[in-house]
Amino acid sequence: MNTTQQLYNTYQNKMSRIADIRAASAVLQWDQETYLPKGSANFRGQQISTLSELAHGLFSEDDLGHLLNELSAKDDLSSVQKKAVERTLEDYNKNKKYTSSFVRALSEQINKTFHSWIEERKQASFSIYQKDLETLVQLKKEETGILGYKEHPYDALLDEFEKGATVSLLDKTFSNLLPPLKVLFQKLTASAQVDDAFLFQHFPEKEQWAWGMHLIKELHFDFERGRQDKSEHPFSTSFSPQDVRITTRIDENDFGNMTWSCIHEAGHALYEQGLPVEHYGLPLGEACSYSIHESQSRLWENNVGRSKGFWKHWYPQLQARFPAQFNSVPLDSFYKGINKVQPSLVRTEADEISYHFHVFIRYELEKRLIEGSLSTNDIPAFWNLQYKTYLGVDVPDDKRGCLQDVHWSHGSFGYFPTYSLGSFYAAQFYAKAAKEMIGLDEQIAAGKTLPLLEWLRANIHKHGRYFTSEELCKEVTGEGLNPIHFMKYVEQKYEAIYF
Amino acid sequence: MNTTQQLYNTYQNKMSRIADIRAASAVLQWDQETYLPKGSANFRGQQISTLSELAHGLFSEDDLGHLLNELSAKDDLSSVQKKAVERTLEDYNKNKKYTSSFVRALSEQINKTFHSWIEERKQASFSIYQKDLETLVQLKKEETGILGYKEHPYDALLDEFEKGATVSLLDKTFSNLLPPLKVLFQKLTASAQVDDAFLFQHFPEKEQWAWGMHLIKELHFDFERGRQDKSEHPFSTSFSPQDVRITTRIDENDFGNMTWSCIHEAGHALYEQGLPVEHYGLPLGEACSYSIHESQSRLWENNVGRSKGFWKHWYPQLQARFPAQFNSVPLDSFYKGINKVQPSLVRTEADEISYHFHVFIRYELEKRLIEGSLSTNDIPAFWNLQYKTYLGVDVPDDKRGCLQDVHWSHGSFGYFPTYSLGSFYAAQFYAKAAKEMIGLDEQIAAGKTLPLLEWLRANIHKHGRYFTSEELCKEVTGEGLNPIHFMKYVEQKYEAIYF
Numbered sequence: 001m002n003t004t005q006q007l008y009n010t011y012q013n014k015m016s017r018i019a020d021i022r023a024a025s026a027v028l029q030w031d032q033e034t035y036l037p038k039g040s041a042n043f044r045g046q047q048i049s050t051l052s053e054l055a056h057g058l059f060s061e062d063d064l065g066h067l068l069n070e071l072s073a074k075d076d077l078s079s080v081q082k083k084a085v086e087r088t089l090e091d092y093n094k095n096k097k098y099t100s101s102f103v104r105a106l107s108e109q110i111n112k113t114f115h116s117w118i119e120e121r122k123q124a125s126f127s128i129y130q131k132d133l134e135t136l137v138q139l140k141k142e143e144t145g146i147l148g149y150k151e152h153p154y155d156a157l158l159d160e161f162e163k164g165a166t167v168s169l170l171d172k173t174f175s176n177l178l179p180p181l182k183v184l185f186q187k188l189t190a191s192a193q194v195d196d197a198f199l200f201q202h203f204p205e206k207e208q209w210a211w212g213m214h215l216i217k218e219l220h221f222d223f224e225r226g227r228q229d230k231s232e233h234p235f236s237t238s239f240s241p242q243d244v245r246i247t248t249r250i251d252e253n254d255f256g257n258m259t260w261s262c263i264h265e266a267g268h269a270l271y272e273q274g275l276p277v278e279h280y281g282l283p284l285g286e287a288c289s290y291s292i293h294e295s296q297s298r299l300w301e302n303n304v305g306r307s308k309g310f311w312k313h314w315y316p317q318l319q320a321r322f323p324a325q326f327n328s329v330p331l332d333s334f335y336k337g338i339n340k341v342q343p344s345l346v347r348t349e350a351d352e353i354s355y356h357f358h359v360f361i362r363y364e365l366e367k368r369l370i371e372g373s374l375s376t377n378d379i380p381a382f383w384n385l386q387y388k389t390y391l392g393v394d395v396p397d398d399k400r401g402c403l404q405d406v407h408w409s410h411g412s413f414g415y416f417p418t419y420s421l422g423s424f425y426a427a428q429f430y431a432k433a434a435k436e437m438i439g440l441d442e443q444i445a446a447g448k449t450l451p452l453l454e455w456l457r458a459n460i461h462k463h464g465r466y467f468t469s470e471e472l473c474k475e476v477t478g479e480g481l482n483p484i485h486f487m488k489y490v491e492q493k494y495e496a497i498y499f
Numbered sequence: 500m501n502t503t504q505q506l507y508n509t510y511q512n513k514m515s516r517i518a519d520i521r522a523a524s525a526v527l528q529w530d531q532e533t534y535l536p537k538g539s540a541n542f543r544g545q546q547i548s549t550l551s552e553l554a555h556g557l558f559s560e561d562d563l564g565h566l567l568n569e570l571s572a573k574d575d576l577s578s579v580q581k582k583a584v585e586r587t588l589e590d591y592n593k594n595k596k597y598t599s600s601f602v603r604a605l606s607e608q609i610n611k612t613f614h615s616w617i618e619e620r621k622q623a624s625f626s627i628y629q630k631d632l633e634t635l636v637q638l639k640k641e642e643t644g645i646l647g648y649k650e651h652p653y654d655a656l657l658d659e660f661e662k663g664a665t666v667s668l669l670d671k672t673f674s675n676l677l678p679p680l681k682v683l684f685q686k687l688t689a690s691a692q693v694d695d696a697f698l699f700q701h702f703p704e705k706e707q708w709a710w711g712m713h714l715i716k717e718l719h720f721d722f723e724r725g726r727q728d729k730s731e732h733p734f735s736t737s738f739s740p741q742d743v744r745i746t747t748r749i750d751e752n753d754f755g756n757m758t759w760s761c762i763h764e765a766g767h768a769l770y771e772q773g774l775p776v777e778h779y780g781l782p783l784g785e786a787c788s789y790s791i792h793e794s795q796s797r798l799w800e801n802n803v804g805r806s807k808g809f810w811k812h813w814y815p816q817l818q819a820r821f822p823a824q825f826n827s828v829p830l831d832s833f834y835k836g837i838n839k840v841q842p843s844l845v846r847t848e849a850d851e852i853s854y855h856f857h858v859f860i861r862y863e864l865e866k867r868l869i870e871g872s873l874s875t876n877d878i879p880a881f882w883n884l885q886y887k888t889y890l891g892v893d894v895p896d897d898k899r900g901c902l903q904d905v906h907w908s909h910g911s912f913g914y915f916p917t918y919s920l921g922s923f924y925a926a927q928f929y930a931k932a933a934k935e936m937i938g939l940d941e942q943i944a945a946g947k948t949l950p951l952l953e954w955l956r957a958n959i960h961k962h963g964r965y966f967t968s969e970e971l972c973k974e975v976t977g978e979g980l981n982p983i984h985f986m987k988y989v990e991q992k993y994e995a996i997y998f
Contacts, residue, residue: 020549023542024523031526039723040742043522043779047738050519054553224538239546243539280542 004074008081011067012282015088018058019281023239025051030245033231049107056103059095068092080284083466087283097146106143109136110411117409126380126398133408134376137369140413144370154370157414161290162421163468167367170417173424174360177483182390184491185353188341191498196337199255201325208250211321212262215314219300220453221246221266222273234261236268236297240280244272255325256338260301267300268293270453274461284464290415292469294422295429296456302352302423303430303489304452308335309445336497343391345400353490356423357390362405362416370413425473427486429460432477503573507580510566511781514587517557518780522738524550529744532730548606555602558594567591579783582965586782596645605642608635609910616908625879625897632907633875636868639912643869653869656913660789661920662967666866669916672923673859676982681889683990684852687840690997695836698754700824707749710820711761714813718799719952720745720765721772733760735767735796739779743771754824755837759800766799767792769952773960783963789914791968793921794928795955801851801922802929802988803951807834808944835996842890844899852989855922856889861904861915869912924972926985928959931976 028048036044058064068089071077077085113132120129144153147160152167159165217223222244231247238244246265251257271287279285287293304310308331311318315334319326326334341351347358365382368374374382383402384395395401407415433455434440443451459476470480527547535543557563567588570576576584612631619628643652646659651666658664716722721743730746737743745764750756770786778784786792803809807830810817814833818825825833840850846857864881867873873881882901883894894900906914932954933939942950958975969979 016545017549020546021553023546024527024550027527027530027546028523031530035726035728037722037724037726037742039721040739043739043741046515047519047522047526050516051523054520222538223536225536227534227536229534240539240542242542243536 004076007071016281018055021051021055026237026239030237034229084282084284106139109139114409121403130376154367161414161418188498194336194340196340198329203255205250205252208258212258216262216266219266219449221269225273234265236265238272241273241275241277244269263305264297264301267297271296271461274457275464284466286465288465288472289469290418291421294418295425298422299426299430303426306339309441311335312445313447339497343393345393346404356420359416359420361386366413424483424486427489428477431485503575506570515780517554520550520554525736525738529736533728583781583783605638608638613908620902629875653866660913660917687993687997693835693839695839697828702754704749704751707757711757715761715765718765718948720768724772733764735764737771740772740774740776743768762804763796763800766796770795770960773956774963783965785964787964787971788968789917790920793917794924797921798925798929802925805838808940810834811944812946838996842892844892845903855919858915858919860885865912923982923985926988927976930984
């Protein structure tokens with residue numbers, strides 16, 4: 001073994017150790033959402049903070065910085081190793097920009113704002129929360145200075161969630177897409193009423209759970225290397241590619257609540273289970289980005305899980321499990337019902353099309369908050385006006401309005417756009433897969449999704465964080481992100497359903 | 500705040516941080532035994548090791564040593580603070596004796612021996628395991644040199660589990676107790692056959708689980724600050740006094756398997772839930788010792804949970820839950836059946852009396868291994884002869900013989916005696932409680948166990964690790980450990996049952 005390889009091993013061991021601590025923290029958080037007794041929250045919070053600080057401390061050590069710089073200068077690393085070191089050094093340098101006093105101040109303010117959000121949401125009022133949020137926004141503005149940016153301060157925050165994303169790029173993307181999307185949306189909602197009442201019958205919890213478990217198992221979620229539990233809000237998390245966990249929730253009076261959330265979270269999990277295990281702890285063992293992660297969950301949830309072919313295979317099984325609820329509903333009506341397009345107040349309940357208006361409104365709002373052209377005081381008014389403009393709805397109260405999402409209270413400004421980008425990538429990837437694979441739609445209609453998963457594994461999962469989102473998109477589809485694929489997808493699909 | 504108090508706060512913060520990491524490690528281990536997917540063991544093992552090393556590293560830092568020594572010299576600490584610092588310094592100095600190379604060697608050998616135990620146990624053979632165990636015993640001998648001892652090398656290992664325990668003390672304890680215990684045992688087993696066949700009918704899993712949950716709730720296990728789950732081997736663990744978890748297992752054809760293990764683990768948990776939360780991370784927030792821990796589990800399991808009064812209250816409820824199994828069994832027969840005394844091969848299945856022969860055999864064996872008068876090669880022969888001598892049974896194979904316990908494969912030489920000490924302390928504490936409290940037996944017979952729990956909280960739990968076991972025993976009962984109380988307890992109880 002030569003010296004470079006010894007250095008690389010040292011680097012890998014250090015990163016593996018940091019990954020162990022981060023994984024432990026993730027286990028504690030998973031437990032907090034699934035099994036933690038009610039009265040245990042205080043110590044649990046403290047234990048998670050201690051682990052976060054430890055991981056942050058180890059990832060800020062000067063020794064690691066020296067090692068990374070030394071490795072960067074070596075010319076006898078493999079290209080994969082070179083990329084791993086390069087990505088880690090980027091992360092390291094970014095991490096080093098933060099003083100520990102700023103990290104603590106931000107973390108404390110997030111904690112405060114989060115609890116104020118929990119309380120204010122119950123009252124559906126905004127006033128106390130607004131004060132805490134204002135302080136948090138000021139800190140996030142400070143953070144844009146710490147991180148630095150070229151054009152727009154919001155770029156610094158966007159880059160945290162989507163490397164390379166900028167206001168100028170997102171403005172362009174949204175302004176190209178939203179007008180035709182709005183035309184389609186208005187056309188669809190102006191047409192005949194879609195009946196989806198059959199989704200809101202009574203579906204016993206136990207049977208729903210069994211159905212969801214069966215479904216994700218058939219979609220090749222690997223229960224030897226993962227599990228599903230229940231939690232208040234569905235999420236996915238990973239402690240290694242060999243231990244990927246998802247959660248779901250069950251509403252006995254809303255069939256859609258669990259089913260597509262199971263598929264969505266399983267989509268995230270299939271990605272995590274497909275990451276190269278030999279790069280545990282290194283960027284190459286991590287997901288590419290938030291938007292690519294979301295592309296995987298949305299591809300399975302929507303492009304596959306709300307397609308007609310998928311239900312051609314699955315609907316007879318669903319009817320057999322819930323005969324009283326579905327035997328009188330033909331496949332076509334079911335398919336139309338699960339793809340009902342309608343104006344809505346709540347993002348997480350929105351259809352595939354109007355979802356992006358919800359995201360865009362948040363994007364516009366965050367951009368203004370960070371550049372200082374909108375004050376936190378003005379959020380409700382801005383929010384309500386935008387909802388009227390884009391979705392045609394009157395917001396009855398802040399609970400179903402600007403208090404509906406947790407993201408700001410977590411300090412996650414710049415996160416929302418990755419949801420839309422995820423849909424756009426999903427459509428582009430699916431279009432490419434359909435072109436490259438022979439009979440993809442037929443396979444799905446026959447209940448065979450393994451070939452698609454294998455395609456995603458070979459083209460996307462295996463790369464880890466070797467590429468940026470944009471680079472990966474080019475590598476896979478031959479072009480950068482192009483929302484035209486999403487537009488084509490929704491036009492074809494919904495024209496066929498509605499007209 | 501004066502300087503001493505500032506120093507004390509620094510000490511408390513450092514210890515709290517170490518406790519956080521240990522708690523995180525305990526969460527990962529709990530998850531490993533309850534919910535971990537099969538294919539995730541490797542990374543989980545690595546993650547737990549990383550946390551252990553981190554905690555060990557922080558607890559070995561020179562800064563902490565300086566701080567502890569500085570605090571020890573202060574005369575303006577409260578007596579409670581003084582004791583906390585004193586105990587921590589003892590732990591610290593002990594911990595510092597180990598070189599990290601020895602810790603690693605021991606940990607690797609334990610891992611090897613444990614896996615060899617898993618394998619060899621399946622084959623019920625001893626040969627490969629013996630080689631690994633031999634190496635482990637050599638390391639444990641080395642450890643006695645590292646730790647130091649006055650009289651017998653085994654004393655150094657005993658002290659790890661029970662501060663102050665020595666061969667000379669234990670020899671005396673056992674040699675006083677075992678002869679009369681053997682007389683009683685022979686007398687009981689020579690008398691009429693006890694029928695306990697009704698315990699081995701079919702008891703559906705779901706109903707057993709509901710029964711066990713009800714039972715421990717009524718025994719005041721606090722589900723707001725703890726939970727029960729299932730695992731292959733029942734255990735209790737604690738992440739803070741606000742998060743104490745126990746597990747159980749259910750055998751549908753053996754009623755006793757779950758019921759008394761629930762009570763036993765709940766006994767451990769009641770202790771942990773009763774530790775002073777304000778001393779989290781400090782010795783005063785920890786259990787006194789292994790034997791005192793075991794005294795709490797055994798007191799609830801046996802002195803309470805196998806008493807006639809307890810079942811006077813509970814048996815009608817049990818009959819109502821399992822009428823087919825118990826309606827034809829009178830309370831007296833039930834009580835006799837659950838206290839059946841008989842020779843046995845397996846420690847964990849032994850009755851209250853013969854249990855101590857099982858422990859004594861292991862104690863004698865370990866003592867000889869560590870002093871070098873017995874070789875690991877001779878374990879099966881020694882084991883089988885002792886079982887013939889003390890229990891009158893022929894050991895059919897090593898699986899039900901010297902391969903039955905995991906303890907040696909965990910490197911835990913010196914652990915077994917704490918099981919017997921726990922029973923002895925339990926009897927002594929219960930006798931004292933019965934003397935101090937008015938109508939304890941009547942309260943239990945009325946289903947009221949809160950007064951007893953409150954007595955244990957006030958006399959035992961609240962002290963944490965302020966006292967050693969022996970000191971605590973004197974504080975609570977006015978005398979040091981005296982197994983005469985245990986002998987009296989079993990004589991009175993079993994004479995009444997059998998004659």
